[in-house]
Amino acid sequence: MNPNTPVRLAVFASGEGSNLRNIYQRIHDGELKNVELALVVSNNSRSGALEVARAADIPSRHLSTRTHVDLAKAMLDVLAEFRVNLIVLAGYMKLLPNEVVEAYAGRILNIHPALLPEFGGAEMYGLRVHEAVLAAHRKVSGATVHLVTSNFDEGPIVMQQTCEVRDDDTAQSLQDRVQKVEYDLYPKAIAKVAVNMIERGSGTTTL
Ligand code: GAR
Secondary structure, eight states: OOTTSOEEEEEEOSSOOHHHHHHHHHHHTTSSOSEEEEEEEESOTTOHHHHHHHHHTOOEEEOOTTTOSSHHHHHHHHHHHTTOOEEEESSOOSOOOHHHHHHTTTOEEEEESSOTTTTOSTTOOTHHHHHHHHHTTOSEEEEEEEEOOSSTTOSOEEEEEEEEOOTTOOHHHHHHHHHHHHHHHHHHHHHHHHHHHHHHTSSOOOO
């Protein structure tokens, strides 16, 4: 990659899109440098993430197994069309097709609202994660950014950030605290990977 060219991000999201909004805002405010938001992809046509994209004038696509017979090809085509260098999963609740994971190996990030390798896996999303942390009587939780492999919530950890678990926490209050951690952590992790990609002058990252 050219050192003067920003890394082009595609954010994949299924739900509210608050991490997308935060990433967009950090780029807009000049706090998250060396990257630009090239594309938003959602499997959910009613997602808040697509609304965020429309409001911010970011190109977006609704891609799902319902709308596309060959989802992998549709994803790879649109990623090529928008010259995406780095895929950022932000509350994307589906496994990416293997072809996409292979084509973007080392260039796909995910954020998970707990300290992996604990409290991850296919069933671990939303309030369930925080209920599990509380049930395990953990005193510390947080968020994890990791590289994506073909299994849920696996792959090398890029960065983690912790927060306390309070005695009077509910799953909701813990989720609110962890979300604040995510808004701080994800831009930092994206910046770290982007700089690494630019310095290596390649389309891959090493940690
Ligand atoms: C985030 O908390 C993210 O960590 C979680 O989904 C939420 C999406 O929120 N992801 C997972 O649980 C993945 N296993 P958002 O749509 O408001 O950004």
